[in-house]
Each structure stands twice: as structure tokens, then as C-alpha cells.
Amino acid sequence: MTDKKPSTADIMAMLRKKPGAEAPAPAAEAAPAAPPPVAAEAVGPAAEAPAPAAPAAKPKGTADIMAAIRAKGTAPAAAAAAPAAPAAGGAPAAKPKGTSDIMAAIRAKGAAPAGAAPAAAAPAAAVAPKAAAPVATGKSPAEMIQAMRAQAAGVAPAATAEPAKPKLPAKPAPAAGKAGAKAEQPRRSFFGALCAALCTPYYMAWTTLSVIGGFWGLGIARFMMPNTVLELPSKFKVGSIGDYPLGTVSEKYKAARAVWIVHTDSYDGQNLIYALLSVCTHLGCTPSWLDAEQKFKCPCHGSGFYINGINFEGPAPRPLERLGLTLGADGVLEVDKSIKFQEELGQWSDPKSFVKVS
Numbered sequence: 001m002t003d004k005k006p007s008t009a010d011i012m013a014m015l016r017k018k019p020g021a022e023a024p025a026p027a028a029e030a031a032p033a034a035p036p037p038v039a040a041e042a043v044g045p046a047a048e049a050p051a052p053a054a055p056a057a058k059p060k061g062t063a064d065i066m067a068a069i070r071a072k073g074t075a076p077a078a079a080a081a082a083p084a085a086p087a088a089g090g091a092p093a094a095k096p097k098g099t100s101d102i103m104a105a106i107r108a109k110g111a112a113p114a115g116a117a118p119a120a121a122a123p124a125a126a127v128a129p130k131a132a133a134p135v136a137t138g139k140s141p142a143e144m145i146q147a148m149r150a151q152a153a154g155v156a157p158a159a160t161a162e163p164a165k166p167k168l169p170a171k172p173a174p175a176a177g178k179a180g181a182k183a184e185q186p187r188r189s190f191f192g193a194l195c196a197a198l199c200t201p202y203y204m205a206w207t208t209l210s211v212i213g214g215f216w217g218l219g220i221a222r223f224m225m226p227n228t229v230l231e232l233p234s235k236f237k238v239g240s241i242g243d244y245p246l247g248t249v250s251e252k253y254k255a256a257r258a259v260w261i262v263h264t265d266s267y268d269g270q271n272l273i274y275a276l277l278s279v280c281t282h283l284g285c286t287p288s289w290l291d292a293e294q295k296f297k298c299p300c301h302g303s304g305f306y307i308n309g310i311n312f313e314g315p316a317p318r319p320l321e322r323l324g325l326t327l328g329a330d331g332v333l334e335v336d337k338s339i340k341f342q343e344e345l346g347q348w349s350d351p352k353s354f355v356k357v358s
């Protein structure tokens with residue numbers, strides 16, 4: 001007995017050595033010299049088949065060993081379990097066909113294959129206690145190897161205790177009711193959730209696309225509408241004749257409508273009311289009425305116009321222009337800016353250009 005544990009290589013070496021001595025290999029089983037009777041029955045066809053190799057041939061590899069065990073059919077476990085069945089008069093035990101079968105048989109036997117090999121010839125009664133050996137069924141190959149090492153070292157395999165499982169931390173007791181569940185969840189403000197939802201790239205992309213589409217729609221709608229100029233109507237009422245005394249110029253509508261209402265008798269000696277356009281005929285500036293001087297004076301280049309609109313100084317080339325003026329049936333004067341009358345063209349004689357005051 002030694003404390004040194006044999007390695008896997010040692011075990012395999014032992015297995016390779018033992019087939020020659022204890023005849024687990026097919027060559028040894030097929031040899032006519034010393035086949036045990038039980039083993040010969042268990043071997044069956046393998047035993048009847050001619051020896052494939054010389055009796056002294058030994059398996060060299062794990063595959064050879066496994067093949068020998070399969071060929072023998074009385075592998076440690078099979079040989080240990082099989083004798084019971086023939087003893088009861090039933091069919092002979094089935095040969096292990098695969099490595100899993102062999103490993104299962106070894107587990108059932110509870111002993112290492114090398115150490116159990118001699119038990120193939122042992123009676124069932126001798127095998128039965130080994131089936132309840134310390135090596136329990138369902139063990140892993142590592143455990144099997146460990147048991148084999150122990151047996152090879154002459155130490156009885158001790159029952160391997162299962163490693164203690166680490167204890168999981170105790171689960172905290174849940175709070176009672178929905179209120180407790182809600183209390184555990186962290187509160188999230190409404191604006192925080194809204195910001196998190198709106199700041200996603202997916203939402204921002206769709207929002208940008210929607211805004212651009214909206215502007216495109218507005219542009220198309222504006223394109224479908226006609227271009228209109230919002231201007232004041234050309235015709236507007238300026239009151240009655242009595243509102244404009246003789247010899248006066250009213251600037252009431254100058255700022256809003258660029259019109260002077262003039263009541264004078266200085267043009268051809270006629271007592272007339274007419275509307276003058278407050279636009280200088282030089283370059284379009286707006287002259288001012290100088291009541292003290294009784295003239296219109298243009299601030300741009302100094303053109304001057306009499307009260308009747310005739311130019312008399314400055315660069316203005318022609319008199320101011322009259323607008324259409326009519327007296328309605330209701331006695332209200334109405335100016336029409338769409339009609340213009342020029343003195344140099346003889347248009348001031350048109351009755352639409354003045355209202356004669358009797």
C-alpha cells in the first residue's frame with residue numbers, strides 16, 4: 001500500500017498489463033488454454049471465433065481496451081451482473097455495445113474495471129455485495145477514475161460526499177398589496193418620462209420630418225392661392241360741399257389717401273371744388289401746403305404750385321394732377337383715384353374732374 005495515487009496513465013498501463021494476466025482481452029478469452037467456464041459462456045461467439053491475434057498480444061490503447069471489453073462481453077460489470085441471469089435460467093446477459101453501456105455496467109458494479117475484471121468469473125453471490133460497493137451508481141467519470149486510483153493504490157474508495165451547495169441569500173419578503181409594490185418602484189416624474197420619450201432619435205426624426213412636411217404643405221397651399229394686393233378702394237367719400245369753404249385746402253385725406261380737397265375760384269374764375277393728387281410732378285415727392293404763402297411747396301427740389309395746382313417755380317415740368325370727383329344724389333362728394341386728369345392735356349375741362357359750386 002502506498003500513498004502515491006496512480007495517474008490515469010498508470011491505470012491505463014495497469015489495464016494493459018492485466019488483460020494478459022487476467023484475460024479480459026479477446027485474445028486471452030479466445031485462448032483454449034485457460035478460459036474460465038463462466039467467462040466462456042459469457043463470451044459466446046467471441047469465444048467460438050478464431051483467435052484474431054496471438055495469445056500474448058496486448059491492447060496498447062484505450063480503444064483497444066474498450067474493444068476487448070466489448071468483444072469479451074463479460075466486461076467487469078457485465079460479467080459481474082450476467083451470472084445471475086443464467087443462473088435463473090433466463091437468456092444470457094446482453095453484451096455491452098457502447099462505452100456508455102460499459103460505464104453503466106462499471107457503475108452498477110461499483111468497482112473499477114481493472115479491479116473488477118477477476119470478478120467476471122466470480123459467482124453472483126460474490127458480485128452482489130460489490131454492486132452495493134461504496135461507489136454509488138450515477139457517478140461521473142472523474143469519480144470513477146478516482147475510485148480506480150484508490151483501488152489501484154489498495155485503498156478502499158470512500159464514499160464521495162457531494163459538495164455542499166452555497167446557500168442563496170434570503171429573498172426579501174414582498175410588501176403587502178399593490179401599494180407596497182408601487183412603493184418599491186422608484187418614482188419617475190411625468191416630465192422626466194416625457195423628455196425621455198421625446199428625446200429618442202426615432203421620435204426626433206419623425207418630428208423633424210413632420211415639421212418639414214408641414215412647411216411644404218403650407219407652401220403648396222400658398223401657391224394655390226392667387227396673388228392679391230390689399231389696397232384701399234379707389235373710390236371714397238369725402239363729405240359735403242359745405243365742409244370745404246372757398247379758398248381753402250383740406251389735408252384731411254393727404255396722409256391716408258394722398259389727396260387734397262381744394263375749393264377755389266382761381267382757375268378760369270370758376271367756383272370749383274376738386275381733388276388734387278399730392279405727388280410732385282418732378283420726381284414724385286410729396287409737397288406741403290403752405291397756407292400762409294397759399295402755395296404747395298415740394299421739399300425735394302423746391303418746386304412750387306399755386307392753390308389751383310399750376311406749377312410756377314422749381315423743376316416741376318407740369319401742374320399737379322386732378323382726380324375724379326363727383327357729387328352724389330345724397331350731396332356727398334366722392335373721390336375716384338382711378339381717374340386722373342392732366343391740365344397740359346386739356347383734361348381739366350372734363351366735368352368729372354371737378355364739382356362746380358353755384
Ligand code: FES
Binds near residue numbers: 281285303
Ligand atoms: Fe418735387 Fe423735385 S420732386 S421738386
